[in-house]
Amino acid sequence: ALDSHQLAVPHLLVSGNQARKYAARLLALHFCEKQTALCNHFSLQELLEDSLQWKVLQEKMDTRKVVLVEVPYKEYTRQESNLLDLLGNLMEQKVSSGPIFIFYGTMDSTYQLRRCSTAMSRIFTEENTIYTPDKAETDDPSEAFPVDDLPLPFDEEQPLPHTEEDSPLPEDNMPSDAEQALQEMVGLTRLKEDLQEARMMAAFMKRRMELGLDTELDNRHHMLFLGNPGTGKTTVAKLIGQLYHQMGLLSSGHTIETCRTKLVGEYIGETEKHIRQAIEEARGGVLFIDEAYTLITTKQETKDFGKEVIHALLTVLSEPNPDMIIILAGYEDKMQQMLRTNPGLQERFPLQFYFDDYNADELMEMAHRLLQKRNFQLTSEADKELYTLIVEATAQRDEYFGNGRWLHNLIEQGIIKCMAQRIMSQPSIPDNTFLFRTITQEDVVKAGNRLRGKQVVKLEPQPIRRIGFRA
Known part of the structure; x- marks a missing residue:
């Protein structure tokens, strides 16, 4: 069984399309030892909209063993980011005496959470983040819930019930919700x-x-x-x-x-x-x-x-x-x-x-979503470099500019390939999740130079020529 106290911070972040199921069925019941009365559930949206009062939340923290928190996908305002920081600071203060917090949401929503809150970024590191599989192996609730892909030794449990005072867990979003x-x-x-x-x-x-x-x-x-x-x-x-x-x-x-x-x-x-x-x-x-x-x-x-x-x-x-x-x-x-x-x-x-064509900010948002979905993350320097590259490209666009298609090729055929070359050319390659997820400024600069045609490559027996992205 998992001992959360072995972690620097006992709180957990569950990310991915199956995050709700894993957080509710496996994690919450595991930590409250099947006593569902010791578990509370709420959505960050309730807190940000002030429908959940801080006083009520603090009372729950004093009486519950596990607090399950839904993370919605949204763009946070400065005031909302401050509220998240306040919650994060409170979670850190109650590490020894308070409950375990289990945050869950899609890759996009958890990325936004960590991106917009310094405290949440500090609390939820690679060490205490669980990435769930993209798709459940079965949609039949009577079948055993798949746990083989979960990187922690948890046993299967039934879905977490809720009391009248707790918010019900949201239903899964069906793919047909166009x-x-x-x-x-x-x-x-x-x-x-x-x-x-x-x-x-x-x-x-x-x-x-x-x-x-x-x-x-x-x-x-x-x-x-x-x-x-x-x-x-x-x-x-x-x-x-x-x-x-x-x-x-x-x-x-x-x-x-x-x-x-x-x-x-x-x-x-x-x-x-x-x-x-x-x-x-x-x-x-x-x-x-x-x-x-x-x-x-x-x-x-x-x-x-x-x-x-x-x-x-x-x-x-x-x-x-x-x-x-x-x-x-x-x-x-x-x-x-x-x-x-x-x-x-x-x-x-x-x-x-x-x-309409996408502007630079919209393409940057698309880049964040694509990278987050693929389990990549940009350093702050790489993020700035990528935005500069996108601004440059959109300023020079013509009628044949590929918009989202161009961005996809930039990331898949440019940045990720440069990242792969950087990592795999090392004399010793450790099994480090952070290394294989983190895109550096060097990767983006190299991809940008290839895109601009500044890199000259010799292809035998052909003469030297300028090329874009290489296969």
Whole structure:
């Protein structure tokens, strides 16, 4: 069994998608020795909103053995950071006489907690942080809860019950909760507002039809996604299917992704077969066609079958209740040019949504989330260096700048590769979690130099040339 008093600070932080289950089922019951009356539970949100009074919290600390604390994902204000520091100082003062605190939350939420509070960062180090597996091995509560991946020798217990005075543990967020996933996406403020308006209108018309106020059946919600690469169009398309399914406007809500190369064949009859198959598979959900403007070329090519795709789509677009949403996506100017080539297209896509480019702050937030999800952390110097690199890149962006895609490549193919080279080139490599998680300023600088093309590499037998990220 775990003896928390062997740690410098007995409190624990449980991080990851399965954090609530591990914290409640394994840790809390373990430390209160199955006496659930000795365990209290609350959310930091209650404390920050002042719905949980400090006096009440201190009374609980004097009478309970374990305090379970939910960590929500949020951006903390300066005042809220001060409150977290105050709580952390109180936890440290009561190390010998007070309860064990078990904080739990997603990778993003626990990262924000430590980032915005000096006291919490000081209390929760690698030594007393537990990272849970990304996904439970079973969703059946009657099955044994998986503990093999937990890096501590805990035994399985039943879920922690709560008393009337304690806040109930939150239910797991289902993957189908598309609304929450949409709102948690970085940036895209205008898109989120426009989508909310469109869904309210769709729900309104659906309700009128159910009440018999509208007799004409028209359940068409086809859309255009306009914006540059890497702005989240594919991700949002998948969420659209789930959102409209939850509203009762699509029978299944799945998404079929395709593009010109998958639809247009080389021979007569091939294109018709491909588009019919795509439409059949997308019934009940979303048919998402990326870079749709490539379906119509400006050249007079006799063997270009892209227009056959458009003609087949027009048939579906004309159906009053297709049980399908067709989404065409691409650059705004090229998509508008495509619409002008066929008058029938423009009127069949009344919903047009704009995906704005990400600014430097939004890309930095995306970087923090991606690294935290992958169990990486930046030193303060590396964090500043990365922000400088992002600011430089966004200032020089053109229409082909990859936004989130560019950032992902920077981290995966640049920073992490430089980090791997630095660590694995050492003569002696210790089994140190901190070493393999921590990104240094050197890693970011080296990746930035590669990105700018400043590093010259000789590739035999080819001549010296400037390259970007190397495989």
